[in-house]
Amino acid sequence: MKNRKAGLVTLALACMMAAPAMAQNDKMTPITTPAQPAAITLDTGALPGATVQESWHSQYNSVFARNVTVATLTPFLPAAGKASGAAVIVAPGGGFRTLSMENEGWQVAQALADKGVAAFVLKYRLNQTPADIPGFERAMAEIFSAGAKRPTAPQDPAAAYAPQIADARAAFALVRARAREWHVDPHRIGMLGFSAGAMLTMATALHGQDAKPAFIGNIYGPLAAMKVPADAPPLFIALAADDPFFGNTGYNLIDSWRSARRPVEFHLFEQGGHGFGMYRKTTTSTGWFDSYARWLDMHGYLQPAASN
Known part of the structure; x- marks a missing residue:
């Protein structure tokens, strides 16, 4: 029974933490909240009903945030004279209970800035979990306890992810409001999400009202069919x-986009597990960012927009 429980904890944390397969240093260690001098507080307010304060820990040679109650946006801007005018809102994953801030946030944003694309890491509000790490582990184990069903996609994402969509909308509004200062074309702002961040990206594109991403990226998120708007x-x-969560659930999202005659590119890597992000692994999944950059280039986002 003890071994079975340990296995459930491992499974639950792998999902919630977007942990890379076969990663080392898997013990969660509390750390002091990192200095984030460039982080800008968004105007969405505190998470309603929140009682647990934000905390951080290290794991898998990376850092994670939990119990985020106030959303922030951190800019990563290209070097002077290198900006293409395109921008990306980056949404880390973590099951809406934690955020992989380094592997799926800061490192991704810096890589984009190095390509000339302004990037903005969205630290969105999260579902509350116990403040202490043992309590967090127990809570995650309960989610995946015997007989528990894997969470399914909500019937109404706009309602289920309302606080997070509000944070994403505020991020787009802020970047557009300061577009001139940050050398961003307000019509060339996309969004890129990982795992739960991919769910938020899709929800923002389809239910985010005025957010209207110009392009979107779904990195190891669910690929269920959905109604795709004409635009x-x-x-x-x-x-x-x-991928232990989405690798064998079908690829209907691609079919949905193709049926709507909208542009879609799909990379299915043989190996990589869930949560590979910017980790340097021996699997070909490590090359996803290079493929993404080439895709951005194909769509013209690595060069300044042509003048009318």
Whole structure:
């Protein structure tokens, strides 16, 4: 029974933490909240009913935030004279209970800035979990306890992810409001999400009202079919075939985009597991960012827009 419980904890945390397969240093260690001098508080207010304060820990040679109650946006801007005018809102994953801030946030944003694309890491509000790490582990184990069903996509994402969509909308509004200062074309702002961040990206594109991403990326998120609007943005998808959560659930999202005659690119890597992000692994999933950058280039986002 003890071994079975340990296995459930491992499974639950792998999902919630977007942990890379076969990662080392998997013990969660509390850390002091990192200095984030560039982080800008968004205007969405505190998470309603929140009683637990934000905390951080290290794991898998990366850092994670939990119990985020106030959303922030951190800019990563290209070097002077290198900006293409395109921008990306980056949404880390973590099951809406934690955020992989380094592997799926800051490192991704810096890589985009190095390509000339302004990037903005969205630290969105999260579902509350116990303040202490043992309590967090127990709570996650309960979610995946015997007989528990894997959470399914909500019938109404706009309601289920309302606080997070509000944070994403505020992020788009802020970038557009300061577009001139940050050398961003307000019509060339996309969104890229990982796992739960991919769910938020899709929800923002389809239910985010005035957010209207110009292009979107879904990295190891669910690929269920959905109704695609006629003006849906170009979509980039990357997933590992051995992803324990979404690798064997079908690829209907790609069919949905194609049926709507909207641009979509899909990369299915043989190996990589879930949560590979910017980790340097021996699997070909490590090349997802290079493929994404080439996709951005194909759509013209690595160069300044042509003048009318």
